[in-house]
Amino acid sequence: MVIYSVYVVNKAGGLIYQYDNYVPRAEAEKTFSYPLDLVLKHHDEKVVVSFGQRDGIRVGHAVLSINGVDVVGKNTAEGKDTLEYLNDPANYPVSIRFGRARLSSNEKLMLASMFHSLFAIGSQLSPDVGSSGIEMLETDVFKLHCFQTLTGIKFIVLADPRQSGIDALLRKIYEIYSDFALKNPFYSLEMPIRCELFDQNLKGSLEIAEKAGNFGAGS
Amino acid sequence: MSRQSNRTTDSKKMNSELFTLTYGALVTQLCKDYENDEEVNKQLDKMGYNIGVRLIEDFLARSSIGRCQDFRETADVIAKVAFKMYLGCTPSVTNWSPAGDEFSLILENNPLVDFVELPDNHSTLVYSNLLCGVLRGALEMVQMAVDVRFAQDTLRGDNVTEIRMKFIKRIEENLPAGDE
Numbered sequence: 001m002v003i004y005s006v007y008v009v010n011k012a013g014g015l016i017y018q019y020d021n022y023v024p025r026a027e028a029e030k031t032f033s034y035p036l037d038l039v040l041k042h043h044d045e046k047v048v049v050s051f052g053q054r055d056g057i058r059v060g061h062a063v064l065s066i067n068g069v070d071v072v073g074k075n076t077a078e079g080k081d082t083l084e085y086l087n088d089p090a091n092y093p094v095s096i097r098f099g100r101a102r103l104s105s106n107e108k109l110m111l112a113s114m115f116h117s118l119f120a121i122g123s124q125l126s127p128d129v130g131s132s133g134i135e136m137l138e139t140d141v142f143k144l145h146c147f148q149t150l151t152g153i154k155f156i157v158l159a160d161p162r163q164s165g166i167d168a169l170l171r172k173i174y175e176i177y178s179d180f181a182l183k184n185p186f187y188s189l190e191m192p193i194r195c196e197l198f199d200q201n202l203k204g205s206l207e208i209a210e211k212a213g214n215f216g217a218g219s
Numbered sequence: 220m221s222r223q224s225n226r227t228t229d230s231k232k233m234n235s236e237l238f239t240l241t242y243g244a245l246v247t248q249l250c251k252d253y254e255n256d257e258e259v260n261k262q263l264d265k266m267g268y269n270i271g272v273r274l275i276e277d278f279l280a281r282s283s284i285g286r287c288q289d290f291r292e293t294a295d296v297i298a299k300v301a302f303k304m305y306l307g308c309t310p311s312v313t314n315w316s317p318a319g320d321e322f323s324l325i326l327e328n329n330p331l332v333d334f335v336e337l338p339d340n341h342s343t344l345v346y347s348n349l350l351c352g353v354l355r356g357a358l359e360m361v362q363m364a365v366d367v368r369f370a371q372d373t374l375r376g377d378n379v380t381e382i383r384m385k386f387i388k389r390i391e392e393n394l395p396a397g398d399e
Contacts, residue, residue: 120396152395
């Protein structure tokens with residue numbers, strides 16, 4: 001039972017803290033010879049597999065590194081276009097690592113503000129007055145839990161659907177925020193949280209929540 | 220399984236005299252720096268405001284109190300929960316205005332002013348003005364604009380310390396979703 005990520009969104013909808021707790025399990029590194037039997041294409045500043053599936057490499061996986069060196073967007077580390085590089089037989093044999101691309105920080109920022117607006121829509125759609133915003137979002141792979149404080153800060157936790165005790169965990173993260181972020185006089189409100197003690201304590205409470213499965217009992 | 224964080228839900232015992240001394244040092248230094256009581260009062264209010272906007276989250280995180288429905292509930296929560304939690308005293312709520320938008324908090328003992336006497340040349344200094352700023356800042360973060368001032372002060376010869384709080388308006392900008 002895993003807790004995948006924690007997001008903290010400020011009153012204006014900006015992401016002020018983000019922590020990823022998971023390691024993408026689906027990654028595959030293979031050595032290829034010319035010609036490449038996978039069809040690659042550009043998508044969203046990345047190079048992804050559009051056709052061809054083998055050995056753990058699936059459609060939608062992005063090129064993560066070539067010959068052990070991480071790629072930078074669409075280009076190799078040296079700045080050459082990845083597709084051109086892989087079309088040149090002189091560069092083979094080549095070892096490419098494929099995997100599910102992680103979200104970049106810009107994408108996370110955008111998704112957080114989008115969630116902020118959707119959260120408000122949740123309360124507007126309500127048939128009755130005084131509904132809260134979105135508290136939980138469920139997919140078949142994860143559950144997203146959201147807790148909004150009276151002051152407008154949102155704490156969002158993405159976890160395994162079977163993980164219990166997330167409500168208590170959200171309250172605990174609120175306590176950790178009020179302790180290690182707010183009581184740090186050098187932290188300005190609404191700004192990105194860059195406090196080491198906050199990170200440490202957050203990680204600690206995530207570990208406790210994962211192990212206990214039901215955080216809060218006996219604490 | 221040991222925890223990394225100190226469990227500060229039970230308040231760490233600290234010498235309240237150190238707290239009184241610290242606050243006293245702060246006020247006297249401000250007096251030396253600004254040399255003008257009005258200016259010092261303003262600075263104390265500003266400092267209190269900065270404390271208040273942070274303290275409210277700590278208060279909400281630890282007390283799990285929900286949103287108050289009206290100003291009377293707010294007054295009760297401030298007097299019975301907040302003051303108790305942070306200053307260890309429970310002021311009484313009195314002198315409600317007919318419209319229900321103004322009330323007084325009467326404190327019998329104010330921990331900030333233990334052992335303090337105001338000299339004559341600082342007769343307009345509101346020594347505990349930090350508290351006014353704290354209350355103002357904290358309530359602003361939960362979308363209430365209030366005016367807070369000291370109506371009576373034991374340091375200036377009155378029998379009790381009285382803080383007068385007046386509700387001005389509800390802050391409608393940037394309301395958290397779901398609170399309209």
